């Protein structure tokens with residue numbers, strides 16, 4: 001039975017900071033945001049977590065197996081090295097969408113993202129125990145993106161096509177299946193899933209093809225951490241490539 005632990009990361013009072021005492025150079029903001037993302041990815045990643053950059057000022061992490069003291073250490077490390085601080089809200093639920101709602105409420109209850117007094121919130125609930133079937137991760141990939149898109153269309157047309165597919169996938173997977181899907185680069189989307197059967201993945205792929213004309217395949221894996229479920233999903237995706245299947249569900253996710 002899936003049980004996803006989601007951490008919402010929010011940069012404290014970031015909006016006002018970007019324009020105080022006057023608007024800061026965009027290039028500096030872009031550098032800060034991408035370095036902060038890389039840093040969080042490394043810190044949570046070294047403990048089996050995945051971080052998705054989403055809007056950069058808000059990031060969403062899958063943190064099964066990572067306890068409160070590690071979250072606090074990460075906050076301290078960021079405070080010591082960056083001109084900004086971060087708040088973390090943590091939620092747990094079989095449905096990733098509901099876990100994220102709980103994580104969001106934990107932060108929102110402590111004050112606004114633009115409240116100068118609200119700093120380094122660490123609030124919400126942590127999974128008591130981990131089990132191998134806690135997490136299901138799906139790794140979606142566009143079929144033959146290199147041959148059909150990258151090597152044929154200009155880079156912007158390819159980007160727009162991939163983004164259209166991603167937008168459809170993200171919205172549909174959330175609304176129809178309570179899963180959270182994130183673009184991770186190239187033609188890849190990684191999704192955190194509730195308990196779904198094969199038909200749900202087939203239906204999702206058919207929907208994105210119909211709505212955006214983007215042809216996907218997906219590998220699905222399970223595990224106690226994002227790292228282990230995500231790696232099983234990557235192997236399942238490789239089997240799709242070998243066998244020509246659209247959906248491969250690893251035994252770890254059954």
Ligand SMILES: Nc1nc2c(ncn2[C@@H]2O[C@H](COP(=O)(O)OP(=O)(O)OP(=O)(O)O)[C@@H](O)[C@H]2O)c(=O)[nH]1
Pocket residue numbers: 141142143144145146147184185186187188234241
């Ligand atoms: N983040 C991430 N990006 C990947 C991964 N695998 C491939 N990519 C990216 O996706 C791009 C396309 O690679 P593939 O998906 O292997 O190529 P393809 O042409 O779509 O071929 P098939 O997937 O075999 O249909 C690469 O240039 C990378 O940018 C992955 O596991 N994670």
